[in-house]
Amino acid sequence: xxxxxxxxxxxxxxIKALIGLSTLSLISLxxxxxxxxxxxxxANLETQVPVWMQAALIPGLDLAIIRDxxxxxxxxxxxxxxxxxxxxxxxxxxxxxxxxxxxxxxTVFKMVEQGKLNLxxxxxxYTAKPYISDPRIKLITTRMVLxxxxxxxxxxxxxPLKIEFSPGTRFNYSxxxxxxxxxxxxxxxxxxxxxYLQKQILEPLGMNSSSFIWQPAYQTTASDGHDRQxxxxxxxxxxxxxxxxxxxxxxxxxxxxxxxxxxxxEADSPRLTETSLNEMMRSQIQFNQSLSWxxxxxxxxxxxxxxxxxxxxxxxxxxxxxxxxxxxxxxxILTNSQNGLKICQNIVSQAIGGQHPAFNFKxxxxxxxx
Numbered sequence: 001x002x003x004x005x006x007x008x009x010x011x012x013x014x015i016k017a018l019i020g021l022s023t024l025s026l027i028s029l030x031x032x033x034x035x036x037x038x039x040x041x042x043a044n045l046e047t048q049v050p051v052w053m054q055a056a057l058i059p060g061l062d063l064a065i066i067r068d069x070x071x072x073x074x075x076x077x078x079x080x081x082x083x084x085x086x087x088x089x090x091x092x093x094x095x096x097x098x099x100x101x102x103x104x105x106x107t108v109f110k111m112v113e114q115g116k117l118n119l120x121x122x123x124x125x126y127t128a129k130p131y132i133s134d135p136r137i138k139l140i141t142t143r144m145v146l147x148x149x150x151x152x153x154x155x156x157x158x159x160p161l162k163i164e165f166s167p168g169t170r171f172n173y174s175x176x177x178x179x180x181x182x183x184x185x186x187x188x189x190x191x192x193x194x195x196y197l198q199k200q201i202l203e204p205l206g207m208n209s210s211s212f213i214w215q216p217a218y219q220t221t222a223s224d225g226h227d228r229q230x231x232x233x234x235x236x237x238x239x240x241x242x243x244x245x246x247x248x249x250x251x252x253x254x255x256x257x258x259x260x261x262x263x264x265x266e267a268d269s270p271r272l273t274e275t276s277l278n279e280m281m282r283s284q285i286q287f288n289q290s291l292s293w294x295x296x297x298x299x300x301x302x303x304x305x306x307x308x309x310x311x312x313x314x315x316x317x318x319x320x321x322x323x324x325x326x327x328x329x330x331x332x333i334l335t336n337s338q339n340g341l342k343i344c345q346n347i348v349s350q351a352i353g354g355q356h357p358a359f360n361f362k363x364x365x366x367x368x369x370x
Contacts, residue, residue, distance in 0.1 A: 105296025225316025
């Protein structure tokens, strides 16, 4: 039997087993508060996740779940490196890729509350000189960056950065937009951004294992990545902040961030106010009846319940997170594999429950094969 056929059979076995298991999930637990029901959800995940990982050739995964606005359960599965076999634990650090963006969006909202930025003021008002020569740069605002309507491409690579359509007119997911806003923030704060993020955001929010630049402690705690075939690829060690993708974190740390989004604070506290959170989660660009984009987050509406979500794709690290402020539930999935997104829908269905249109978002589907 070929390895490919074996993995397909394993995946089919996992799906059949999932159907045969209880339909308990975090959503159903809103009605069923028994200890046995809670234990069943965890037992189902502990049984199914390794099966899905093996079928999809995913060496390591870190999972954290939020219930009632608090960290409910977390668990590492598999190994950090397929060659060394060192196990993934709750302390294992993963490259979070684009899960960096919502955390930076949070930082920007905090600066708005402090009067250092305005969502709708052209960003050129905060800089000594224009970012690029195109006069349309004067139209781009913080709101456009966070809603991916700047007109910038996702990445420009070695080509000169250019505006591809009139800012504010349509959606185009853009890491370049976030890098522009990063440059503006750096001019405003006049200090190293890594230091600012650590002191103003990560530490106050209790994200003690997280950083946008490489830390010495990661030498022993960080996972390596893996390609489609499961070959280990050494993790990169960012020396400079990229708010679009350099965050290193654990599932528990990122879950802590999600819990902060569920409980508003005062303007002078590390938490965002209710007004800011509502604006962050308000639809800016509507894709269809179920999906839209807010300020820093993808948004979905399932029946009468709202969720916010994002994915991360750093090729050999892939991640997904989804949460609901209304239900106080959420999930963080970090993987060290190019195949990582392939099983996220299964995990979310088992843990959270319900149907989630986020998995039909075209950029997410692209990331499955990228």
